[in-house]
Amino acid sequence: NFIALAAFIVLPFAGYYLGREIYAFNQTMGITMMGGFMSWLWIIQAILIGVLFLGSNYYLWLGMERIPGSERYRKYVPPMLIILTLGFMIWATPRSMVVTLDEARAMGGTHHPLLGFFGVMSAKNTVVNLMILTTFLSFILYRRANKLPTKPWVKAGMAIQWAAFAAAAAVVVFYGIYGYFVESIVRIGFSVYQVLAVLGAIVLVMAIDIPMFKGARTTGQIRWGTIAPHSQYVLILLAVTFTWLMGLMGFARSGIRQHWHVYGVMRDTSVDAATPALGYAANVITLVTLSFFLLVLFIFWLGGLGDKGKAEGHGHVAPAIAGGSDRER
Template identity: 30%
Template sequence: MTIVYNKRRGIVTIPIRHLVTFVAFLALCVTGVAGVYAQTPGSPSVEFPYTGNRAAVWIVAQFHTLLGAFILGAPIFVVMAEWLGYRKQDLRYDRMAKEVTKITVILFSLTALTGGLFIFVLLATYPQFTTWFINQFYLVFAVIYPLMFILGTIALYAYFYTWDAWKGEKKGRHIALGVLLNLLCMATMFAINGPTSFMNTPVKEEGISPMEALAAATLWDKIANASWMPMNIHRIDGNIAFGGFVVGLIAAYMHMGAKNQEERAYYDWMGFAGNLIAVGAMLLQPFTGLLLAYQMCDYDFSFCQYMMVEQLSMFFEMQGAIVGLMFLGCNYYVWLSLRRIQGVEQVRMTVLAPIVMVLFPPVAIWGLTTYWIPEPMSLAILIPLALAPFILGRFIPVTVSVHTVMKIGFLMVVVSDAIWLTPNGFAATGARMLDDLQLPESWDFLGKMPTKLGAIFSLVFATTINYILYGKAIRQGTIAWGKIDGISQFVLIFLAFTSIWAMGLMGAVRSLLRKFFHTYNLIPDFTAESFTPTLSYSAWLITGITVVFFIVVSVAVFVALRPVELKGREPEGSPVPAGTK
């Protein structure tokens, strides 16, 4: 059943199910906030069966966050794709943008529903804390966040249902609506990141107690806390990368199920486009993550010890393994992609590129150890080294083949990740690090932060060189879309899975940094579940959440895209005014 308006007047058809979802979300917001104020001060919490209270909140919150990350990242990807289609007069971009939007609409509804579920689970399991917390941010939870979400919902459905109505000469209007959608999504994320970051870094003032500082703080002081803006930056970057990897996942599914060469060629290209945008954003992820960690350590230095040396150190070992595998996967996808490019043998690059890739780890480690950030000398060493292949390479006639550069780059990715993974020692969660399990004194520099940062710089540099060379090969050669090795589709699926898993892991780390507090140094957690879980327990929980999210996205892909293929695809609208062709 649908509500139908006159399309000649520019009004569109809206299915009843989407209106029902919208009304349900409003009801959840109203009843959720009202439920907080209906509680008595001593209302008891419930004992969640099977999982326990903390795990129940963890599961619902993480699942909601994953959905939210996609619906915030996907619109950025979609509008970029639609604009590129408009600019390049390439219908593939327009088709890709529309297909991703179809899936986004489905997952948007689930995001609203899981958000409401999250409120109810919090109210049931931690009623006193939830009451206190919403009181601190009542204007955010009761007005700003719901309003932004409602406006974003309207903008998303308007954006999707005007896709065919606003084509040709009206395409610019549709892109502008997409930009508005992204601004609303961004405002929604900024609003909810205030309370989220506040739990780790609440307001504080020298010379007075945390409660006195809280009493004197305004709402803006609470929102604009020490980690708020770094979290915003990190999540914007992460959501773009996350959206790109999920687009790669969608393309891989559809490529493997394609019935003809035309469809395989299109979804091969779609996987390439999604991966390219995801990798571009991922290259910034280590640095935006370090910015967030730096701000949190500056707020309370005990966070650094807790993260890197004590209870959560093995979590960071796992993070290094996962991120390293993602870099390896991205570079392997490029290697597989080269095989479908005709004339790639003629593509060459200056010999300085592989030389600098080999020299980059030791030079970066030495430079950062000698001149630790923010010393400008550290950048004075690294920036010229990184630019040398592009500037000095023009004057050196010796070149090497694209395959040679990529092989060396792949090797340096492995070496850099091994350096990143090398810990100062091993310690079980909840135990002290034993001397016998620490690095020898002559090798302990491998466990220090300058070495880790040097390894990260090396990973990013090697991957950047490989992708620049990949772009050069595409421009100079002839790419045969649809002819890529079948294993590449599993690489795209793997990258999406590891991206989701890494997001779950680091979300857990950020939450566990609060130690024995609901809100750090303000509201202690006296429940029996107030302890740092082991990496094994956390990994199983994160894996379960990731698998469920994977299944949900897979079903959304099938529902949104497969029926269109069975019925026969409708002709796509022109992304540009007809008169410009």
């Protein structure tokens, strides 16, 4: 779980850095990516990222059910679920709505008078950082579920940890609100401060948590093999979503160049220079994802055949050699 979450949590930060570099290189390129013909691809991305956050947290919560002593942390699950759900809804809110002419006239444009505020990156950067903090909190609770610290400075350590969470959340919310009052080139830079606040909180909390729970008293051993069966479907969902998302975002990263080898510097003048339509690209990437997992299933099937053959071989007595002695038989 630690390895998976450690790899998962840093992915949004890498996306922030890439987006910042794109805007720094060419603002038009960034606007095309976020608000041009690629914008609806980001709605799909938002939904998939929401699935990853909800799925990973749900798996941690299911895993806590097999750990004696985790009952004391169940009260934190509902508020964390609310934060993740609201964050998912805001993260998936589009800036421009697909509406009819009559609906656009009723709203006064393609931007919804209320939901339009949640469609800009200030809101999205804010909620995704809060979702990262919530996911990290789920991991911390999972990690200490069956442990009771015995260090004399436990109260002070936990107070600092909660203060770190609160300070990081405050910084994230502050720059999220402040981003509505500045230009886009300035707003994109605020994501760096939000990321640093979240990373700082994660590092500080872990730096305290590891020594604080070293040599802790246990409330019982983890009951391995007793996790809810539907947790395995969650793992499969996470694997498929990760792979699908990587393919879609790879197309977004490459497609925003459009008819340029190097955007604004070297034009692609070949007769085959074209950017596939979003629907066509999404269908191809989906087929590639399905093909990949079919190959993975095929490999597991082959491995199962080998194990089955070994089991059958060990389950039968080797035939006696004809003409051998009674001892040999």
